[in-house]
Structure formats: C-alpha cells, structure tokens
Amino acid sequence: MSRLSLFIPLGVFLLILLVGYLGFSLDKRNELPSALLGNSFPTFDAADLFAPQTRVTREDIVGRPALVNVWATWCPTCKAEHEELMRIASISDVYLVGLNYKDDRHLALQWLADYGNPYDRVIVDPDGSLGVELGVYGAPETFLLNGAGEVVYKRVGDVNRRIWDDEIAPRLAHMGMTVAHQASGGEVLGHAD
Amino acid sequence: MLIRTLLLIVVALCSGLSATARAVSQVDIYHFDSTEQRERYNSLIEEFRCPKCLNINIAGSDAPIARDLRRTVHKLVVVDGMTDQQVRDFLQARYGDFVLYDPPFNARTWLVWVMPFVLAVVALGVLFFFARNKRGGKTLDAASQDRLRALLNRQQS
Numbered sequence: 001m002s003r004l005s006l007f008i009p010l011g012v013f014l015l016i017l018l019v020g021y022l023g024f025s026l027d028k029r030n031e032l033p034s035a036l037l038g039n040s041f042p043t044f045d046a047a048d049l050f051a052p053q054t055r056v057t058r059e060d061i062v063g064r065p066a067l068v069n070v071w072a073t074w075c076p077t078c079k080a081e082h083e084e085l086m087r088i089a090s091i092s093d094v095y096l097v098g099l100n101y102k103d104d105r106h107l108a109l110q111w112l113a114d115y116g117n118p119y120d121r122v123i124v125d126p127d128g129s130l131g132v133e134l135g136v137y138g139a140p141e142t143f144l145l146n147g148a149g150e151v152v153y154k155r156v157g158d159v160n161r162r163i164w165d166d167e168i169a170p171r172l173a174h175m176g177m178t179v180a181h182q183a184s185g186g187e188v189l190g191h192a193d
Numbered sequence: 194m195l196i197r198t199l200l201l202i203v204v205a206l207c208s209g210l211s212a213t214a215r216a217v218s219q220v221d222i223y224h225f226d227s228t229e230q231r232e233r234y235n236s237l238i239e240e241f242r243c244p245k246c247l248n249i250n251i252a253g254s255d256a257p258i259a260r261d262l263r264r265t266v267h268k269l270v271v272v273d274g275m276t277d278q279q280v281r282d283f284l285q286a287r288y289g290d291f292v293l294y295d296p297p298f299n300a301r302t303w304l305v306w307v308m309p310f311v312l313a314v315v316a317l318g319v320l321f322f323f324a325r326n327k328r329g330g331k332t333l334d335a336a337s338q339d340r341l342r343a344l345l346n347r348q349q350s
Contacts, residue, residue: 002326008319035289102257128261135287137244137258 034143034154035135041068041149042133049100049108049122056123062149065175066095067142067168069119069159070131072103073111075139081158082115088164089118092179094172098122101131101139144168146175221260223267234270237280238263241292250294 036042041058048054061068069085071078089096098119100108105124112122125131134143144153153171155163169179225231238252243259251259251266262284269275269283281293290296298306333341 005322005326033289033291035285035287128257129265132261132265132287135244135289137288 034151036143036151037154039151041143041145041151044123044130044133046099046123046125046130049098049105049112049124052105052124056121058149061095061097061121062145062147064095064147065172065177066097066145067159068097068099068145070099070101070134070136070139070141072101072139073107074103075101077158078140079115081140081160082118084158084160084164085118086116088159092169092172092177094177094179096120099130099134100124101136102126102128144171221263221267223271225271230270233277234267237266237270237277240281240294241266241284242294244288244292 041062043058046056048056067088069081071081085096088094096119098121100122102125105126108122108124112119123130128136131137134141138156140158142155142159143151144155146152153167155167159168172179223234225234235252239250241251241262243249243251243254243256243262245256245258246254249259251262265284266280269280275283284292290299290302296302296305
C-alpha cells in the first residue's frame with residue numbers, strides 16, 4: 001500500500017503534463033467560436049459598393065449557399081487571401097459576397113480593379129456596425145451560409161488552399177454545389193500556389 | 194559639443210514623449226443625457242472583454258473593435274435606452290460568452306466551473322489517504338505485539 005502511494009507524485013506530474021498539453025494544443029485563442037454558428041444570418045441593410053444608392057438586404061444573398069467574406073484594403077492578410085478567392089470564384093459556383101469592412105470606397109474600388117473582383121456582390125460597412133451584428137472583430141473573416149441562410153461555418157483569418165480543401169469545399173459539396181469545374185480544372189489549378 | 198548633443202537628445206526625448214501623450218489621450222467623445230447614463234456606460238464598458246485583445250476590457254483597449262464596441266454600448270444605452278442586462282445579452286448574442294468576464298454556467302463552460310470543486314475533493318481524498326496510512330502504521334494488532342514482546346525479551350536475556 002505504501003509502495004503504491006510513492007507513485008502519487010508521478011501521477012500528479014503526469015496529470016499536470018496532460019492538462020498542459022491539452023491546454024496548449026487545444027488553445028485556439030485567435031479563433032473565437034462564432035456566436036452565429038448554427039444560427040440564421042442576421043438581417044441587414046447595406047449599400048452596394050459599386051452602386052452606393054442601391055440597398056442590399058439579407059434577402060438578396062440568401063436562397064443559395066454563399067460565402068460572405070469580410071475584407072478591407074487596410075488588411076494585409078486580405079491581400080494574401082485575395083488570390084485564393086479569385087481561384088475559388090473561377091472553380092466553384094458558390095455565391096461570393098464581399099463585405100468591405102471599415103474601408104474607403106475609392107480604395108476598395110481601386111483594389112478590385114487592380115487585383116480582380118472575385119465577388120458576385122460587394123456590400124459596404126463603413127463604420128463597422130454591420131460587423132458588430134455579425135460578431136466580426138477583425139478582417140478577414142469568412143462565413144459559409146447554407147441555402148436557408150444559416151451560418152454553418154466561420155473562418156477567422158484568411159481562407160487559404162487548406163481551409164478551402166478541408167473545411168469549405170466538403171461542406172459545399174455536401175450542399176450539392178460544384179466545387180471544381182472539370183473542364184477548366186487543369187489550367188486554373190496550374191497557377192495556384 | 195557634448196552639451197549640444199545632450200540638448201538634442203533631451204529635445205528628441207521630449208518630442209517623443211509628447212507624441213505618445215497625444216496618441217494615448219485620443220479619447221472618445223460621447224454625449225449623455227444624464228450622469229446616471231454616463232456611469233452606466235462607464236461601468237458597462239469595464240465589464241466586457243475585448244474580443245481581439247484576449248485580456249483587456251473594452252474600456253482599456255485601443256483596438257479598433259474595442260472602439261466600435263464602446264460606440265455600440267453608447268448607442269444601446271443612450272439611443273435605444275436598453276437596460277444593463279439587455280446590453281449584456283446584445284453583445285453576448287453576437288460575440289459569445291467570450292466577451293463576458295463572468296461567463297454563465299452552461300454546456301460549454303461547466304468544466305471550468307466544476308473543476309475547482311473536483312480538485313478540492315481529490316485533494317481531500319489524498320489527504321485522508323495519507324492520514325489514515327500514518328495512523329495504521331503506528332498501531333500493532335495483539336498478535337504482533339506479543340511477537341514484539343517476545344523478541345525484546347529474548348534480546349534482554
């Protein structure tokens with residue numbers, strides 16, 4: 001009995017190791033779980049980037065699976081992400097909505113003219129109030145909506161090739177979306193990465 | 194020459210300091226209808242955790258999102274006339290439990306709440322285990338005591 005109790009310190013030590021391992025390996029401090037996950041995308045009323053007089057509402061973007069990408073020209077990671085969004089736009093028919101977040105309209109238009117426009121629709125949130133509705137706390141952030149307008153996945157940080165392949169494309173395929181056009185596959189995939 | 198260099202350094206330091214002072218003193222200017230409203234605003238922004246900066250409340254952070262949330266809290270209190278609890282619910286619905294420094298007891302947080310009590314029980318168990326072992330070691334049963342007495346007697350004779 002007393003011999004067995006000699007192992008208690010070792011047990012405690014292993015327990016501390018385990019807690020430390022779990023604590024550090026599971027810690028995703030840069031990825032807050034979205035409070036919207038599993039919930040309906042909120043209603044909104046925002047201006048269109050290309051036509052500021054035109055109002056865009058929730059009804060305009062729901063009804064089919066969609067990616068809502070929060071971006072800004074002041075955000076360096078968005079620049080890194082842009083190429084992947086262009087690739088996604090060319091290989092998949094998912095509805096891409098850009099949410100230009102706390103940005104200057106002219107800089108945003110210039111950006112899309114310079115680097116290409118992957119979006120089907122771009123709406124603007126000049127003061128970040130729509131961002132607060134969405135629980136956005138930086139850029140880039142990307143929401144995946146199903147056809148019913150529910151948020152099924154959220155990515156904080158850039159959508160890169162790995163995130164597309166592992167997280168987004170399978171979910172879109174599950175919704176019955178085309179995630180890679182067969183004919184253009186070769187040439188389009190050729191210059192990525 | 195030396196004096197001039199020193200002077201230059203002093204001037205450089207001072208201008209640097211005043212630049213920092215200006216950056217820090219960039220405060221939000223808000224209008225309130227009453228002092229009660231302002232006090233509620235001030236205590237509310239102390240209460241929420243900045244989503245971007247991990248361990249600063251939105252009152253103490255200069256992150257853009259903290260500024261947005263302060264503006265949101267101001268609007269909710271002054272324009273929308275929400276109660277403190279309604280403001281808490283509003284932010285929690287959008288940013289999750291993370292923004293609350295006092296998280297609720299639910300399916301996701303129960304482990305954090307329960308763990309101290311579990312550890313206390315484990316600690317008490319360990320203490321009890323050692324205490325009992327010690328006491329058990331001290332007393333001998335009747336047969337062992339007889340053997341011990343016999344051994345001691347043999348030694349003496």
